Amino acid sequence: MQPAHPARWHAVVLGGGDPDDPLARAHSSLVKPLVPIHGQPMAAYVLRSLRESGQIARIHYVGPSDPGLDGLFDEQLPDQGSLLANLRQGAQRCPPGDRILAVSADIPMLRPDQLAQLIGALPGEAGLVYPIVPKEACDREYPGVKRTYVRLRDGTFTGGNVIAFDPALLERAWPLLQQVVRLRKNPLGLARLIGLKVLYRLLAGQLSLAELEERVSQILAVPVRALVTQHAAIGTDVDKESDLTLAAQQLSGRPTGSVP
Numbered sequence: 001m002q003p004a005h006p007a008r009w010h011a012v013v014l015g016g017g018d019p020d021d022p023l024a025r026a027h028s029s030l031v032k033p034l035v036p037i038h039g040q041p042m043a044a045y046v047l048r049s050l051r052e053s054g055q056i057a058r059i060h061y062v063g064p065s066d067p068g069l070d071g072l073f074d075e076q077l078p079d080q081g082s083l084l085a086n087l088r089q090g091a092q093r094c095p096p097g098d099r100i101l102a103v104s105a106d107i108p109m110l111r112p113d114q115l116a117q118l119i120g121a122l123p124g125e126a127g128l129v130y131p132i133v134p135k136e137a138c139d140r141e142y143p144g145v146k147r148t149y150v151r152l153r154d155g156t157f158t159g160g161n162v163i164a165f166d167p168a169l170l171e172r173a174w175p176l177l178q179q180v181v182r183l184r185k186n187p188l189g190l191a192r193l194i195g196l197k198v199l200y201r202l203l204a205g206q207l208s209l210a211e212l213e214e215r216v217s218q219i220l221a222v223p224v225r226a227l228v229t230q231h232a233a234i235g236t237d238v239d240k241e242s243d244l245t246l247a248a249q250q251l252s253g254r255p256t257g258s259v260p
Contacts, residue, residue: 008057008098009119011050012090015043015063015105016079023240032238033105034066037248042238045108045251047072052112055119056101060093062086063105084170084177091167104161109233109250118162118229127169127222131160133235134228141232142246151205152212157226160234166222173220193219 017024017031027035033043043061047069050056061073062080075093080086087102094100101119122129135149135156147158170177183189191199198215201207209226217224238247 008095009055010090010094010098010100011056011059012087012100012102013043013046013050013059013061013073013105014083014086014102015061015065016081016086017063023238023244026241030064030066033063034068035238035244036068037108037244037251039068041066041068042108042247043105044068044072046103046105046110049110049112049115050101050103053115053119054112055116057098058093060090061105062090082181084181088170088174091170094167098167100165100167102163102165104237106237106239107161107233108238108247109236110231111233114231114233118227118231118234119164121227121229122164123225123227125223126164126225127166128220128224129164129227130224131162131164131227131229131234132157133160133232134230137230138232138235142236145236145243145246147235150202152202153206153208157228158235160229161237162234169220169222173222176220 015031015033017033019025019030021032023035024030024032029035029041033046034041036042037045047059047061050059051072058075059073060075060077061069062077064079065076077086077089077093080089087100090102091100118131135158138145138147138158149156149158180193183193194202194215198207198211202212209228213224213226236243238244
């Protein structure tokens with residue numbers, strides 16, 4: 001039986017960033033998502049894909065805007081200076097029962113149909129879903145592009161720049177999430193949190209995807225799932241000039257008109 005009021009999706013697009021980012025400075029842009037590609041801010045491609053996917057009820061854009069983004073989002077929110085604070089701000093704008101798709105504004109090659117397929121594949125029972133992309137899919141789509149990969153028993157993956165979650169998760173797990181952020185550069189502290197045995201098996205490439213999901217679910221006390229997707233654009237952000245060149249090549253034939 002279908003729920004009487006199925007959850008709607010709200011997008012929180014993370015368009016802030018460091019004004020001293022080398023790519024932003026090289027292109028005289030306030031932040032990286034405003035760096036132009038074919039005369040349009042990088043973020044415009046992301047916002048347009050979200051709108052054209054037909055799956056998003058409302059788009060909340062976090063960070064400074066630009067005339068090239070006019071009409072592409074429903075609400076602009078100030079950059080709070082951290083990923084967690086920005087996600088929390090967006091979650092507070094989401095009505096109870098709805099869900100959030102957090103999207104980085106620097107993945108301009110992601111197409112509307114890929115977003116629609118991704119959202120359609122999201123497991124509804126999970127409190128948090130993290131899309132991951134197999135290395136072979138990345139190599140096939142964008143050969144030669146450097147990424148950070150994690151080797152599991154199931155394969156080698158890079159993380160996506162999209163996260164789907166229940167807004168209630170942030171409040172329930174807020175202290176723990178803050179702890180994770182504080183420990184992100186403290187390997188010993190992270191080892192205590194995740195467990196030395198699990199961490200060793202992860203670093204050795206002996207951990208399975210199901211085992212990793214189970215451990216993170218235990219830590220956050222909500223069902224956490226990884227969603228394997230073949231869409232390499234989800235895991236391909238624009239960080240440097242070579243990435244920008246690739247994006248410009250890939251987007252050369254894509255329409256740039258605004259979405260009504």
